Structure formats: structure tokens, C-alpha cells
Amino acid sequence: MKASRQTTLIASILLVACLGGSVLLLRGLDRVRSGATLEEVLYVPSPQALKRMSLGYDGLLADIYWTRAVQYFGTKFHAGAEHYDLLAPLLEITTNLDPHLIVAYQYGGNFLAPKPPHGAGMPQRAIQLMEYGIRNNPDDWHLYYQLGFIYYMDLKDYGHAADAFARGSRVPNAHPWLKLLSGFMAERAGDINTARMMWTTTFETTYDKSIKANAAAHLRALQVDEDVTKLEGAVARYKERSGHLPSSFGDLTAAGMLRGTPRDPLGNLYKLTSDGRVELQSPDDFPFVEKGTPPGYVPPRVPKLLPTD
């Protein structure tokens, strides 16, 4: 074999072997350094300093930090984490680098505010983020809606929620429901219909599939809570009248307390237990429900969100 050919052959074999080896080593490095890139935020003196250091490429850097925030939340969320220490700094850096990155406020609020395991359980940081977003994007009604939503859902602070919706309703081209929501907050904030209206607004105004699926799951959960309340009320009334619990929903229908066999929002029959409780057949399909689950029920670590279409 000619010397040149031999060199080519050896170099080719080495090149392929090295390529395979480098991929394997990178996988090992990822294991050794899991989360190391994200921990960089711990060394950043301030988002403003980072903006200056980006030498004008702050838009690109904001996109990178936003992706890091999504990845960080996603990884932690799927692991059922209780702590999301780096989430708020990552979002603050992202929005300082690009104050007009609306998606970072909308999702960021959703990530930060809800209690674990559904979010980071940091509603105050979420409010700070939304107020910063509003200061920089005062004409975007979505941000006011998101702010009111956090006050309403996560803090049960109906006064501030009403104020946020009212501020948003004054923005040009705001969704007409903002004005209604503001009124609802003042009059009957704890009402199930108010919650239904909030989630319906979210469902109808978002184009994002995951947010839509989340809103749909909440709407189904509200429906289940309402159904179970009504059905258990009927069971209690039946017992009062007849002195014993109904053996099935048929007894309630026969007594004129129910029309037809009750079904959950996914079309499955509700169960009536021997002790008079009403339960869902598949509670895992209904994350966020407060009623209709068997005693001692532990919901899945990651909520099961069904597709909306």
C-alpha cells in the first residue's frame, strides 16, 4: 500500500473514532456539568451589567437566556421540584436584556406564581416581573390581564386584581372582558363563575397550545367541582327525605332530583360510593380538581394536560 494511502486510511479511521469518542465524552460532560450553564446567573453581578457586557447583542442574548429559563423550568417541573431558585434571576436577566419580549412575561408569570408542583411558588417575584413588563410595554393588555390573574389565582388579593384589570381595560384594543373582570373582582371575586370567566378568557385569547390545554384543564376542573357539589347536595337531600343513602344515581333520578345519569366533562360516568360520596372514574384526567377524588388520592407529579383539539 502506498504511504500516502496508508496515511489517508489511518487518518480517516482516527477521525471517525474521534468523532464517536467526542460525542460520548460530551454526553459524559453533560452529566458531570448538569445545570452548570444555568448557574452562570449566580455570577452575573446584575442584569444591567450583563446588558452592557453584551456589546449591543442584547436581543440575541435575551433569546438565549429565555431558552435557558424555559429549559430550567421544564427540567425542574418534570422532576417534580419544590424549589426553582434560578428561575426568577433567569427571567429578570431575560427581560432586562429585552424588555419587549412579551412572551417572557406571559410564560414567566405562569412559571413563577403557582405553588409547587405547578410552578415556583413565587407570586411576589411574578408580580414584580409583570409590573416591569407593564412599565416597558404599557399598551399590551395581556400583561395587565396576567397581573390581575396572579393577584386573583395565587394571592386571592381581589382588590389588586380588580385594579390590574381596570388598568388593562383602559389600554387601547384591550379585550372587552377586562372591564367585566374588574367589576366581578369587586363584587363576587370568590364566585366559581368568576374563575370560569378568567380561564375562559385565557383559553380564548392564547394561541399557545400548552396554555390552552392548561386553561381547558382548569375549566374542566371547575365543572367537576361544581358537578360534585351539586350531586353530593342531592345525595344529602335524598338521605334527609328517605332516611338512607341512595344506592345509585338511578334512585336520585327516580326521586326527581336528577335528570339522567351524570357524566364528567370528558363523558365518563360519575361514581356514587356506598358512603354517599361522588367520585370521578379517572381523577388523573382532571388535574386541579378540588372535589371528586377518592380519600387519600395523590395526584400525578406532572399534571396530565389533554390536547384541546
Next chain:
Amino acid sequence: MNSRIGLIASNTFREAVRDRVLYNLIAFALLMSGAAILVGQISIDIERLVVINLGLTAVSLFGIVIAIFIGIGLVSKEIERRTLYTVLSRPVRRWEFIAGKFMGLAGTLVVNAFFMAIGVFAALLYVSHHFQASDRWLLVALYFIILQFLIITSLALFFSSFSSPLMAAVFAFALFVIGTFAEDLRGFGAMAKGVVRWLATGAAYLVPNFSALNVISSVAHQRPVSGQLILYNTAYALIYTLMAVCGAVLIFERRNLK
């Protein structure tokens, strides 16, 4: 080591010294002494941090710039001056020429980094008056910087084996920037779907991973570097360098030099 490779390497080193490459040390010395005096007067409690961050970043950037700008001329200069024909007319194989050139430049960069490291430690001693036990991690950071030099030198050599010096510089610098965000690129890949996912993941594994080799911030905060990371980074850098040098050899072997 093959004596012919050694000769080419020592010639490359001598040539780099003759080209006044090591003059960058003067600029570096001025930067470090200026920074050390300045931060001592304006910073509160972060003198060490500033000196370490600035010093190690300067070592890295000076070296990367030298590696790219000398690396891209290693082959083309020899062709331009026609000295390559003299070398190859002797019993020197083409792969030996490439390997020798690589080792010569790598050696230059190691010597350069050694003197700059002395500058960093001197500035550190000036601002904090004593060394701490955690300062040993600076040596690990410097070692990782040298591993970065090996990768970027091999890439500059690879690109210079088939393109013009200007394009080789652009390619090498672009890969350095992309490689700095290699982990983010893998993150993008993980979030994508379908063909895009495969393409992004493939590209992310192909570009050099410089982010794992950058522990400057971490050591500046006196955080230790794990032995596992040192092991993985060493193996990765050496394998990636060998891969790029093999690529350069493959192209150079088939290149028509007439």
C-alpha cells in the same frame, strides 16, 4: 516523538518568536499591572474577583486570537513563500508537516500562557498580599484555557488546509463563538421537534464545546473544580484536537500543491 515532527515544531516555535508573537506579553503585563493598581483603588472587596476574571479572560482571549491568526497562516504562508516545497522535497511526509506545525504553535501558546499566568498570579499577590488555598483552582482554569488553545489551533490548521487565510480566520472564530454556546445549542436541539431536532443536535455535537472548558467565573468565586470534569475535559479536548488534525491531514494529503 518523530524527530522530523520535532524539527518542524521547533522551527514553527522559533518563527513565531521571530514574528514577535510574544510581544503580546507586554500588552498583557500593562493590562494586568494597570488593572491591579486601578481595582485596588476603586473596588470594594472584589479586587481579587476582578483581577482573576480579567486576568484569566485576557489569557484566554489573547491566546485564542494568536491561535487563530498564526494558525491560519501555518500552511498558506509556507506555500506563498514556497518553503513548503523545500520541506516536502526532503524525506518529510505531509502528515508530519501538519503535526509539526500544530505542535509548534501549541508549544508557543503554552509558553505564552505560562508567562501570562505568572502575570495573573503576580497581580493577585499585589492586590490581596497573599495566596489562598482556593487559588490552586486557578491552575485548573489555566489548564482548561490551554486545552481551548489546542482545539482552536487544530481548527485554524484544519481550515487553513483548504481555504484562504481570511476565510479560515472567519470559520475558526465563528466556531469559537458557536462553541462557547454549545450547551445552549444542544438545549435548542432538545426543545425542537422532528428533523430540526436531529439537525440541531447533530450540529451541537459536531461543534467544539468551549463552554465546559470555561470555569473562570467559578474559580473566581473560589469554587472547586471536580476531578471528573478535569478528566472529561482533558479527554474531550485531546480527542477533538486529534479529530481536527486528522481532518487537516486528510485534506492536505490530497491537496494538489503544484
